[in-house]
Amino acid sequence: MKRMVRKNYLLPAEITERLRSMVKSGRYATESEVIRKSLLHTIDLEERRAEELSKELDELAEETARHLPKGKTAGELVHEAHLEESHSV
Amino acid sequence: MRYYFDASALVKRFKPEKGQETVRKIIHEASLGAHEIHSIYWAKAEFYVAMRRGNVPQKLAARNLRALGRIILFNPVTSEIVDDASNLTYEFNLHAADAVHLATCTNLGCEAILTDDEHMVGGSVKRHLEKHAVKLINLKETP
Numbered sequence: 001m002k003r004m005v006r007k008n009y010l011l012p013a014e015i016t017e018r019l020r021s022m023v024k025s026g027r028y029a030t031e032s033e034v035i036r037k038s039l040l041h042t043i044d045l046e047e048r049r050a051e052e053l054s055k056e057l058d059e060l061a062e063e064t065a066r067h068l069p070k071g072k073t074a075g076e077l078v079h080e081a082h083l084e085e086s087h088s089v
Numbered sequence: 090m091r092y093y094f095d096a097s098a099l100v101k102r103f104k105p106e107k108g109q110e111t112v113r114k115i116i117h118e119a120s121l122g123a124h125e126i127h128s129i130y131w132a133k134a135e136f137y138v139a140m141r142r143g144n145v146p147q148k149l150a151a152r153n154l155r156a157l158g159r160i161i162l163f164n165p166v167t168s169e170i171v172d173d174a175s176n177l178t179y180e181f182n183l184h185a186a187d188a189v190h191l192a193t194c195t196n197l198g199c200e201a202i203l204t205d206d207e208h209m210v211g212g213s214v215k216r217h218l219e220k221h222a223v224k225l226i227n228l229k230e231t232p
Contacts, residue, residue, distance in 0.1 A: 050120035053159060057102060057116065060153050064103040068143040074100035074108075075205030075229070081096070081138035082184045 090201060091125045093194035093223075094161060096135035096186070097205035099128065101228055103153055108205055108228030115203070119160050126161045129170070129193045133163060135186055170196055181213050195221040203228060 011019070019031040028034045068077070092115055101112045119126045133154055140150035166189070173192035177183055183191070187208050194202045201224040204210065210227045218225050 046121060050117060053120050053156065054113070054117045057113070057156050060149070060156055061103040061105065061109075064140075064145055064149060064153060065105050067145040067149070068104055072143075073106055073205055073229075074104045074139070075097040075207060077100055077104075077139040077143055078095075078097040078135060078206055079208070080142055081135055082186050084138060084142070085184075085186070 090123075091127065091197070091199045092119070093190070093197065093199035093202040094126055094128045094132075095190040095194075095202065095204045095206060095209060096128075096132045096139065097209075098203040098228060099132060099136050099157060099161075100139050101203075101205050102157065108231050111226070111228060111231040112203065116157075116160055127193075127197050127199055128161050128163050129166060129189060130163045131166050131186070131189055164193060164197060177217075181211070181217065183208060183214075191217070194218075194223060199223060201226055205229060 019034050022028055022034050023031055028037070072080075094112075098112055101108050102116065115124060116126065118124055136154060137147075137150055140153070141147070145153075170189060170192045173196065174185065174188035177188040177191050178185060181188070181191075187206060190202075190204075191209070191214065195218070200222070202209070202218065203226045205228040208214075210225060210229075215225050
């Protein structure tokens with residue numbers, strides 16, 4: 001496996017401190033491992049959040065579509081709304 | 090990529106028809122951090138009117154907007170936007186609401202605008218957008 005190691009990275013003191021203490025706890029072999037696992041965890045969380053939002057929007061769309069008129073497009077509905085604003089409809 | 094959604098693009102997310110998949114995909118990618126999506130606060134009122142005209146209960150319309158608000162940035166209406174929009178109403182013979190979307194999109198420096206509104210896809214509007222390096226995505230022509 002190709003590995004890239006950046007030794008001279010700069011991190012804020014409070015993060016360096018936390019990294020050191022996590023390695024000392026014995027749960028991680030190196031500081032790099034803590035960073036790698038944390039990033040993967042964050043990416044997983046973001047992906048899960050995106051999936052949840054898509055699912056929620058799909059469910060709302062399904063419910064909303066039951067009410068919306070089938071013969072009119074989104075553009076036509078908004079256009080009618082514009083006309084209503086100018087009291088034409 | 091920085092996108093702009095007008096009110097018709099927002100409504101499209103909830104309407105199973107041509108163009109919905111494009112809107113769905115961009116919103117999903119944006120929630121993964123790949124894009125920014127902007128609109129204007131005023132679009133919320135337009136969205137509500139369109140939902141009311143479609144007999145969608147108010148509570149459901151509100152839930153729809155809350156969900157969209159988790160990923161779409163609804164920018165405030167400023168005097169600068171209204172001034173620019175006022176000029177556009179004459180230049181392109183637009184409804185005030187369409188002109189507000191056009192002005193907001195260019196003022197925010199968006200790279201693409203999504204619309205399902207036939208007034209926004211005319212040749213002169215398209216040229217205006219091209220002048221500002223904005224790609225016009227006509228949802229009637231997308232999956």
